[in-house]
Amino acid sequence: MSFDLTRRRFLIGSSVAATGLLTGCDAMVQSTTVNDILQKAESLTMGAQRLLMSQQTLAREFSEADLSPVFKANGTSQPDSEDYARMTENNFADWKLVVNGKVKTPLNLSLADLKAMPSRTQITRHDCVEGWSAIGKWTGVPLGLVLEKAGLAPGARYAVFHCADDLEPSLDGSGRYYESIDLVDAWHPQTILAYGMNGKDLEVAHGAPLRLRVERQLGYKHAKYVMGIELVESFKNLAGGKGGFWEDRGYEWYAGI
Amino acid sequence: MASVTSGVTDTAKPKKVLFYRHSVAVRITHWLNVLCLSFLLMSGLQIFNAHPNLYWGQYGADALPDPSFISIGAVEDGNTIKGVTRIGSLSVNTTGVLGASTEDGELSPRAFPAWITIPSYQDLATGRRWHFFFAWFFVINGLVYLLYGLIGRHFRRDIVPTKDQLTPSHLAQEIADHARLRFPKGEKARHYNSLQKLTYMAIIFIILPLMVLTGLTMSPGFNAIFPWLLDVFGGRQSARTLHFISASLIVIFVIVHIVMVLVSGVWNNLRSMITGYYALKFEQKDEVSK
Numbered sequence: 100m101s102f103d104l105t106r107r108r109f110l111i112g113s114s115v116a117a118t119g120l121l122t123g124c125d126a127m128v129q130s131t132t133v134n135d136i137l138q139k140a141e142s143l144t145m146g147a148q149r150l151l152m153s154q155q156t157l158a159r160e161f162s163e164a165d166l167s168p169v170f171k172a173n174g175t176s177q178p179d180s181e182d183y184a185r186m187t188e189n190n191f192a193d194w195k196l197v198v199n200g201k202v203k204t205p206l207n208l209s210l211a212d213l214k215a216m217p218s219r220t221q222i223t224r225h226d227c228v229e230g231w232s233a234i235g236k237w238t239g240v241p242l243g244l245v246l247e248k249a250g251l252a253p254g255a256r257y258a259v260f261h262c263a264d265d266l267e268p269s270l271d272g273s274g275r276y277y278e279s280i281d282l283v284d285a286w287h288p289q290t291i292l293a294y295g296m297n298g299k300d301l302e303v304a305h306g307a308p309l310r311l312r313v314e315r316q317l318g319y320k321h322a323k324y325v326m327g328i329e330l331v332e333s334f335k336n337l338a339g340g341k342g343g344f345w346e347d348r349g350y351e352w353y354a355g356i
Numbered sequence: 357m358a359s360v361t362s363g364v365t366d367t368a369k370p371k372k373v374l375f376y377r378h379s380v381a382v383r384i385t386h387w388l389n390v391l392c393l394s395f396l397l398m399s400g401l402q403i404f405n406a407h408p409n410l411y412w413g414q415y416g417a418d419a420l421p422d423p424s425f426i427s428i429g430a431v432e433d434g435n436t437i438k439g440v441t442r443i444g445s446l447s448v449n450t451t452g453v454l455g456a457s458t459e460d461g462e463l464s465p466r467a468f469p470a471w472i473t474i475p476s477y478q479d480l481a482t483g484r485r486w487h488f489f490f491a492w493f494f495v496i497n498g499l500v501y502l503l504y505g506l507i508g509r510h511f512r513r514d515i516v517p518t519k520d521q522l523t524p525s526h527l528a529q530e531i532a533d534h535a536r537l538r539f540p541k542g543e544k545a546r547h548y549n550s551l552q553k554l555t556y557m558a559i560i561f562i563i564l565p566l567m568v569l570t571g572l573t574m575s576p577g578f579n580a581i582f583p584w585l586l587d588v589f590g591g592r593q594s595a596r597t598l599h600f601i602s603a604s605l606i607v608i609f610v611i612v613h614i615v616m617v618l619v620s621g622v623w624n625n626l627r628s629m630i631t632g633y634y635a636l637k638f639e640q641k642d643e644v645s646k
Contacts, residue, residue, distance in 0.1 A: 128482055140489040148577040157579045161414065171417040224414060224592060226576050228480065230407035231417035232592050294472040315580045349481030355577025356488060 117213055145353040148315075150282070152169045158314035161222040166297065167233040170225070172304035175264035175276065178324055183263045191308040196245075196292075200259070200329035203250030210294060210308055216240045219291050227318040228350065237312050238295030243286040245328070251282075255330040259337060260311055263324035266344055278322040279334060279342040279352075280313055289314040292325065317354035319345045370637040375546065377634035382510060385501040386629060392494035393606065395486055398474040400603060401467075402483030410600055414591035426597070430456040430465030437465055473506035495568060505560075514548060515557055521550035539620045542638045559609055563602050570599040 127133055186194050191210050198206040220238040246258065259279040267274030285289055291312050294301050301307045306323025313320045320343070334340050339347025346352045378386075402603075408561060409416070410422030418424050425444055430437045439455020441448050457469035459477065470476040474486050505511040508630035530551050533539070540549060548556070572578040573595035575584040589595040617625045 100497065119419045125475050128479075128486075134485065137485045137489040139464060140485070140492050143492055144488060144577075148575075148581065151581045156580045158576060159583050159586055167417065167419075168421050169417075169419045171419040179398070224576075224579075226592065227407070227417070228484070230403070230574075230596060231409070232415045233417045233419070234415045315577050317576060334477075345481075349479070349485075351481075351484070356575040 103231055110246070115149045124243050124300040141304055141351045141353060142349075146181050148353075148355045152315070153284070154283065154287065156315075160225055161224065161234050163222065163236070165234050166222065166236060170235045170297070170305070171227075171231065173227060173318065175266055175323065178264035180263060180265070183324070186263075187303060187307070194308050194326075195310060196325065197327035198245060198249045198330075199327065200331050201252040201255035201338050202330050203252050204248075206245070206249050208245070213240050213245075213292065213294060213309070216244055217287070220295075221291070221312070221314070223289070223314045225318050225321065228345075228354065236297045237291065237293040238298075239291035239293035239309075239312065241288065242290045242328075243288075243312070245292065246285060246330075249330075251296075251330060254332040255282070257281055257330070257334070257342065259329045259331055259342075260322040260325050261327040261329060263326050271337055273347075274344075275284045275338070276322060276324070277338060278311065278320055278344065279331075279337075280311075280316075280320065284313050284315070287315070288314070315355055319343070319350065320354050366407065370639055372460040373636045373638065375634045375636060376632050377628045378632045379504075379508065379630065381501070381504040381508065383629055383632060385497050385504070388497045389494070391502075392490045392497060393610070395474065395490040396494060397603065398472060399483045399486035399490065400471040402475070402478075403480060403487060404600065405467045405473060405478060406480040406483075410597040411593035412597060413589070413593050414586070416593040426600075428454045428467040437463060438466075478600065491568075491571060498564060498568075502560075515553055515560070517550045517553045521553070526550065537619055542636060545634075545636055555609070555612075559606070563605055563609070566602045567599065567606070570602065572598065 172354045194210060196206070196208045196213065198208070215320060217240065218238055219241055220236065222234060222236045224234050226232050242258070257279045258281075262276035262278075264276050265272075265274045266276050269275075280290070283307050289312065293306075293310050293312050294308060296302065296305055301310060306321075306325070309325040309326060310323045311321050331337070334342040338344070341347045343350075357642055383410055404639040407418075408428040409418045411422070411424050416422055416424060418427070427442045427448070429440055431440055437451075437456045438449055439451040439453070439457065441454045443452040451463075453469060454467060456463055458464070459466060459470045466473075466478065473483070475482055492548070503517070527550060530549055534551060538546070569585060569590060573581065573589050574592055577585060579592070585595070586592065624635050
């Protein structure tokens with residue numbers, strides 16, 4: 100067989116083929132059936148990690164010498180609400196952490212209350228889902244202690260962190276940052292509500308007055324500007340229903356990989 | 357199909373003997389591997405595009421003063437942009453391919469071009485979903501192959517070079533033959549040659565496992581489970597760089613592999629990886645061994 104294939108025809112042909120292939124790929128990418136199948140790998144990853152790690156398995160801790168010279172601030176670096184601006188003016192003296200939902204005793208804790216509780220300091224690596232890492236030193240109260248103080252009510256399965264920042268401007272509040280973890284991670288020894296970073300009070304760019312550290316997962320789980328913790332049975336009544344700002348935008352809820 | 361028979365003047369056709377070269381396990385795992393590696397590469401480049409900088413060590417965020425040593429980025433150039441690929445202090449203009457390339461008819465800042473990423477547009481979440489799905493698929497397929505290779509004696513029979521294949525004179529001869537694209541015929545083509553065996557061994561036992569291990573080293577969860585991986589690779593960011601380098605080595609291997617398939621009898625090679633049967637061609641005077 101012989102083709103009379105001019106260069107021009109070849110170029111047109113191959114670019115049509117390439118475009119066809121691209122749109123074919125993108126159509127496949129957007130298919131819900133395909134996505135449902137691909138998403139099964141997330142449960143496999145979580146199952147495998149949970150099988151291999153115990154409640155006590157710690158993330159690597161580093162020394163002072165390993166600290167990043169500059170810790171990159173990502174996501175929101177300055178929440179723009181008036182409420183938040185008022186709180187920063189008096190150094191979060193009026194700020195209260197609200198703990199509610201499926202708990203026996205709802206709590207209202209000031210920064211002083213949290214600082215009076217036992218604390219943990221850890222030097223850990225922060226891994227952004229994009230691929231970069233930074234090492235920082237975090238001081239805070241173990242989340243488990245706060246949850247024990249409130250006491251879990253029946254049906255409590257996840258701790259949801261409500262934040263002060265709108266990462267995506269919206270009228271209906273759907274751009275408000277929030278995150279959630281399950282009780283396994285909530286009681287992990289390195290899961291802390293951090294109010295200190297690198298030996299100083301947590302800066303606004305890093306989530307003042309309080310940010311979650313959940314060291315065996317990626318950066319987007321580490322909610323900044325935490326205003327409240329709500330214990331829930333499921334995510335279905337929260338924003339997009341997937342358990343977090345980025346989860347509602349397609350990212351995995353279990354961010355251990 | 358006619359084949360060139362050197363030094364033979366008569367018209368006797370070479371005798372063709374089909375023999376069963378690739379077991380069904382090898383053929384299936386081979387093609388599944390093609391599928392997995394293709395999707396892993398394309399989704400991996402999508403993930404890389406989210407932060408197209410590479411570092412060495414535990415951390416690295418391209419926040420001064422911890423700059424990357426490799427980066428693929430875009431810089432403003434008048435009222436357009438240009439793609440710049442940088443290795444250390446060496447910068448190269450790579451507009452059109454790396455750093456800046458056409459997306460929806462417009463020159464856009466993106467490390468790898470749209471035609472090689474899944475999806476074609478920037479979407480890290482989807483890229484990750486595809487990557488991890490095919491990573492699991494690849495690992496399970498690879499374990500099946502390794503298990504078969506050991507139990508079915510595929511490694512010992514087909515992959516590990518024999519003693520006489522490893523003598524310096526034999527290796528030198530093979531290198532010279534490869535350079536002239538002169539491939540073994542007849543009985544000598546029954547087994548892989550030693551360069552082939554050594555390359556397959558490097559890919560099967562070093563590069564592909566390195567790919568999996570450096571991938572796991574980037575996972576904060578697996579870091580907690582296997583903290584020694586961080587020590588082996590010198591940190592999460594080193595592992596990320598090694599992941600990129602081993603992926604590049606696999607791409608180079610695949611290119612050479614395809615070229616070799618093309619130049620050493622494409623239909624015979626393809627048939628053997630599909631049906632299992634490979635044809636040996638003998639000159640009539642040669643002895644055919646069973």
